[in-house]
Amino acid sequence: MVDQPQPPPASAAAVGRGPWRVALRRLRRNRGTLVFIVVFVLIVLFVLAAPLWADHLADTGPNATHTLEKVEVDGEIREVVDPAGRPIGPLWFGAGGKFFLGADGRLGRDEMVRLMYGGRTSLFIALTSALITTLLAVVLGLLAGYYRGWTDTLISRALDVIWAFPVLLLAIALGIALAVGGLQIGPLTISSGSIWIPILIIGGVLIPYTARPVRGQVLSLREKDFVEAAVAQGAGPLRVMFGELLPNLASTIIVFFTINVANNMLLESALSFLGVGVQPPNASWGAMIATGNDLITSAPLLTILPGTMILLTVLSLNVIGDGLRDALDPKAKIRLEAHAGLAEPEGTPV
Amino acid sequence: MGRFVVRRLLGAIAVLFTISVIVFLIFNVIPNSDPARRLAGRNPTPTLVAGIEEEWGFDDSLPRQYLTTMDKIFSGDLISYTTREEVDERIVEGIPATFSLCIGAAVIWLFFGILFGYLSAVQAGGRLDRILTVVAVMGISIPVFWLAAVLLNYLSYQTGIFPSGGYVKLTEEPFEWASHLVLPWISLAAIQIGFYSRVMRSSMLDVMNEDYVRTARAKGLSERRVMTRHVLRNSLIPMVTLLGLDVGVLLGGAILVEALFGLNGVGQYAFESLESLDLPPIMAVTLFGAFFVVLCNALADVAYAYLDPRVRLGDSAR
Numbered sequence: 001m002v003d004q005p006q007p008p009p010a011s012a013a014a015v016g017r018g019p020w021r022v023a024l025r026r027l028r029r030n031r032g033t034l035v036f037i038v039v040f041v042l043i044v045l046f047v048l049a050a051p052l053w054a055d056h057l058a059d060t061g062p063n064a065t066h067t068l069e070k071v072e073v074d075g076e077i078r079e080v081v082d083p084a085g086r087p088i089g090p091l092w093f094g095a096g097g098k099f100f101l102g103a104d105g106r107l108g109r110d111e112m113v114r115l116m117y118g119g120r121t122s123l124f125i126a127l128t129s130a131l132i133t134t135l136l137a138v139v140l141g142l143l144a145g146y147y148r149g150w151t152d153t154l155i156s157r158a159l160d161v162i163w164a165f166p167v168l169l170l171a172i173a174l175g176i177a178l179a180v181g182g183l184q185i186g187p188l189t190i191s192s193g194s195i196w197i198p199i200l201i202i203g204g205v206l207i208p209y210t211a212r213p214v215r216g217q218v219l220s221l222r223e224k225d226f227v228e229a230a231v232a233q234g235a236g237p238l239r240v241m242f243g244e245l246l247p248n249l250a251s252t253i254i255v256f257f258t259i260n261v262a263n264n265m266l267l268e269s270a271l272s273f274l275g276v277g278v279q280p281p282n283a284s285w286g287a288m289i290a291t292g293n294d295l296i297t298s299a300p301l302l303t304i305l306p307g308t309m310i311l312l313t314v315l316s317l318n319v320i321g322d323g324l325r326d327a328l329d330p331k332a333k334i335r336l337e338a339h340a341g342l343a344e345p346e347g348t349p350v
Numbered sequence: 351m352g353r354f355v356v357r358r359l360l361g362a363i364a365v366l367f368t369i370s371v372i373v374f375l376i377f378n379v380i381p382n383s384d385p386a387r388r389l390a391g392r393n394p395t396p397t398l399v400a401g402i403e404e405e406w407g408f409d410d411s412l413p414r415q416y417l418t419t420m421d422k423i424f425s426g427d428l429i430s431y432t433t434r435e436e437v438d439e440r441i442v443e444g445i446p447a448t449f450s451l452c453i454g455a456a457v458i459w460l461f462f463g464i465l466f467g468y469l470s471a472v473q474a475g476g477r478l479d480r481i482l483t484v485v486a487v488m489g490i491s492i493p494v495f496w497l498a499a500v501l502l503n504y505l506s507y508q509t510g511i512f513p514s515g516g517y518v519k520l521t522e523e524p525f526e527w528a529s530h531l532v533l534p535w536i537s538l539a540a541i542q543i544g545f546y547s548r549v550m551r552s553s554m555l556d557v558m559n560e561d562y563v564r565t566a567r568a569k570g571l572s573e574r575r576v577m578t579r580h581v582l583r584n585s586l587i588p589m590v591t592l593l594g595l596d597v598g599v600l601l602g603g604a605i606l607v608e609a610l611f612g613l614n615g616v617g618q619y620a621f622e623s624l625e626s627l628d629l630p631p632i633m634a635v636t637l638f639g640a641f642f643v644v645l646c647n648a649l650a651d652v653a654y655a656y657l658d659p660r661v662r663l664g665d666s667a668r
Contacts (some may be wrong), residue, residue, distance in 0.1 A: 077557050160361075163369045164647075168602030169620060170373045173632065176624050177376050262491070270606060274621065289496055296503045303503070307496035314491035322487070 021077060023251075026327040033323025036316035043313050047123055049117035057097025058110050061118035063281040066108035071095050079180045080108040086298060104302060105291055118283030119309060122191050125277075125284070126265035131265065132203030134257045137210035140240045140248065144211075145218025156215070159208040167205050171267060174201045175276030193279040198271055202264045209263075210256045214249060221248055251328035258321035269310050284309045358651070362644045369640045370633065372417050377629045403469045406431075423634050432626045437634045440619055447517040447615035452530055452600050452605065455538035456593065462543045464589065467550020468582065474555060482547065489544025498537035502610065505533060515612040534611045538603045542596065549592060553585040558586075587657045594650020598643045 009065045027033060054061060066080045073094040080088050080103050087103035090111075100112040100148040101187070162170070175198065182192040190196050220225070222245065269286030271277030278284035285306040292302030378598040386403040403409045428437040439490060466486065470479045504602050506514040518526040532634055557563065558581055566576045604617035611619070623631035 109538060157361075157364075161365055161372070164365050164369060164598070164640045164643045165636070166598045166601040166605075166643065169606055169636055169639055172605070172621070172624050173376055173636070176627060239494065266491075266493055273415075273493075273495050274606070274609070275625075286493070289493075289499065291500050297507045300500075300503055303496070303499055307493060307500065310493050310496065311491055314539060315488060318487050318491055333506075 023327040027323060028325045030326060033320055034325075036323075036334065037317040038315040039312060040320060043119070043309070043316070044123065045303045047116055047119035050120055051112070053097070053116055054110075054113045058100065059112050062109070062114045062283050063234060064109065065111070066103065067106065069108065071098055081106060087295070087302075089299065090301065099300070101305065102299070104288070105156060105295055111305070114283040114288060115285075115305060115309065118285050118288050118306065119313075121195060121278055121282060121321060122265060122268060122272075122285040122286065122310070123313070125195060125202065125268045126261045129199045129203035129206075129264045129268070130257055130260035132199070133210060133260050134253060135207050136203070137207045137256075138214055138246075138253055140211045140216025142218055142245060142249075145215045146222055146241050146245065147236065148219070152215075155211075161230060162205060163208045165205070167267070168270060171201050171205050171271055172276050174205075175271050175274075179276055179279060193282075195278055195282070198268055198277040202267050202271070206260065206263060206267065213256075214252065217249060217252060218245055221245055251324075254259055254328065255321055255325045258317055258324060262317035262321065265310065265314055265317070351551060352494050358648055362648060365644055366637065366640055370420060370637055371416065372560070373633055374412075374419065375631075377627065377632065378412060380639050414445055415648045419630065419633055422638065423545075427635060428630045430623065430628050430631050432623075433627045437631045440631065441616055441634060441638060443521055444614060444616040446519065448608070448617055450517075450520060450527065450537065451532055451534050451613060451615060451617075452604055455535045455542075455603075456600065459539035459542035460589070460593065462539070463546025464550050464586070466543065466547035467554060467585075467631050469555035470547065470551040471558070471585075472577065474551070479551075486544035486547045489540050489542075490548075492540055494537055494541060494603050497540055498533070498607055498610045501533050501537060515588045515610075517613045518613070523592070534607045534613060537610075538600070541603075542599075546589065546592065549588060550585060553588045554581055557581050557584045589652065589655045590657060591650045594646045594648075594653070597646040601642065602641045 012234045050062075060066065069080050070077050071080055071088070071091070072078075078088060080099065082088075082333045084105050087105050087108060088099055089102045091099045091102065093100070099110055101115065102111050103109060104111045104114055113240065128181070142156050144152040155342055178190075178201070179192055182194075183190040183197060190200075222240075227240060227244055230240050235243065268277055269289070272286030273290045275287075275290065278287050280287065288306040290301055291305065292299070292304075296303050386406065386408045387400050404615040407415060410418070419428070423438070426436075426438045428442075429435070430437055437617045440587060466482050470482045473479050502514060507509045513526075513530050516530060516531050563580050566580045567573075570581075601617065603614065605621050606617075607613070608617035609621050616638065619631060620635040620639070623635065
């Protein structure tokens with residue numbers, strides 16, 4: 001790549017080590033980040049194991065209700081939901097893995113199974129919507145920063161509008177409107193209960209927080225000599241944007257993607273908690289908190305567990321994002337500003 | 351400077367206008383959100399729907415309906431489709447609760463954000479710094495509504511230390527007002543304390559490397575004086591901008607927190623009307639929120655120029 005200035009060969013060890021190798025080395029030395037990479041991998045394994053647990057131990061599905069059923073715990077027959085409507089507490093392995101964490105409420109669904117399947121939904125939504133956010137934000141940021149002029153004005157003003165909405169209010173409004181009617185874009189129909197609705201909403205409303213800093217970075221990058229060199233060689237706008245500028249944004253994009261997954265997961269949980277994200281009977285960690293919150297005084301675990309899962313996942317993503325930033329670009333400050341969308345890297349005309 | 355202010359003002363009006371159009375469209379173009387049907391209740395007859403359409407003006411063209419709605423918002427006689435209450439009145443009633451919540455939470459998060467950031471930066475790399483970093487990242491990762499629910503359970507339902515919700519007027523019982531708001535304040539501030547302390551820390555570290563700090567040390571000022579007079583003051587500049595930009599986040603959080611604690615403010619009103627797909631209050635509340643976001647962004651710009659003379663110079667040179 002033309003753009004990566006080779007460091008002067010000061011020592012023999014530094015010769016021929018590419019920027020990605022250096023970053024990997026830095027990452028390997030960062031113990032805190034490594035711990036949380038392990039935590040995140042464990043969470044992913046936990047939710048991937050959902051069908052195994054459901055079929056072999058719990059013997060039920062995430063949405064199957066067991067209201068009037070009884071379960072044998074260490075030879076004693078107990079009701080899953082007692083006449084007062086209280087769900088059974090954690091049985092651990094007392095019933096061979098059934099109701100490991102108890103039932104989730106009046107409907108008597110298996111909390112452990114729901115926690116695993118709910119995590120799948122939450123993680124899937126967070127990852128896909130972060131992919132959408134990052135992709136659109138990068139394209140918009142590239143276009144605005146490269147063409148400047150009216151293209152920039154148009155894109156920047158559109159981002160300003162989304163920015164001025166209280167994000168949650170916009171997301172709730174879209175969530176409610178679409179949860180009622182579903183969505184139709186040309187031949188594409190998304191039915192009202194589909195998880196693609198929260199994915200599209202979350203992916204859309206958080207775009208400015210990534211697009212603005214990307215635009216700022218493109219504005220300063222395009223003044224660099226390597227862009228001029230590429231243009232002199234006859235490269236068209238697309239070549240310059242995606243062949244020259246994009247590789248230079250790689251570290252920013254990776255860090256933003258990680259943080260977007262974390263933020264999108266928080267937004268999804270809030271929407272599902274309010275009932276406008278993942279629709280019942282499907283589970284997501286946010287939706288499970290909403291169910292659990294009705295019983296918080298008698299069965300606080302039903303609220304605490306899914307919340308702790310969200311906290312752990314978001315925490316590990318934030319720490320990993322931090323660590324990646326340190327490894328890829330030790331001088332940059334994008335980590336902090338990413339949350340506020342404040343990032344206007346150096347070289348941006350203020 | 352004058353031209354700059356005028357341009358910003360026009361920009362703000364354009365943004366508010368676009369937002370009102372978007373909200374209006376969201377609830378009119380999207381299928382099954384037909385307000386006449388909703389007013390008619392379950393299983394409406396076509397004649398009933400048609401009657402309501404005519405009475406409320408839903409058979410007018412969309413631009414005309416938009417203008418009517420906007421006109422009613424500003425003249426104060428907008429009426430809810432579901433409860434038939436006056437919308438502006440409800441918003442005005444909710445303002446004290448929402449402002450008490452938001453301003454109180456902002457004061458708490460600024461205070462602790464600055465304090466923690468300051469302590470971290472003074473001994474960057476030390477043990478306290480590392481502990482505070484962990485606390486900050488934890489804070490950033492907590493779901494607001496979950497924290498509120500858990501606090502409510504353990505500090506109110508189980509132990510009765512704090513009241514379980516509701517809003518008491520400041521003018522009537524100041525002590526009750528505060529005790530009712532402690533948990534909502536903490537819930538809303540927690541995420542931001544973590545985030546602001548990180549920004550404060552990095553801002554302080556930047557300033558500490560500036561030449562004027564070295565000069566201050568070189569001329570023999572005490573470390574304490576260097577820190578408070580030179581470093582702290584200049585590190586606060588990004589915090590001001592940040593606070594201005596965070597009003598949207600604050601209002602969003604207020605929706606969740608107000609709903610959980612039953613504060614009956616504007617946020618809760620927003621959520622209730624969203625749930626019943628009640629367009630008039632949604633329009634009014636969204637514009638109300640967006641107005642504060644735009645206003646505070648503009649104020650942050652002005653404050654920034656005031657605190658950092660270099661910004662002003664750059665502006666007049668343009």
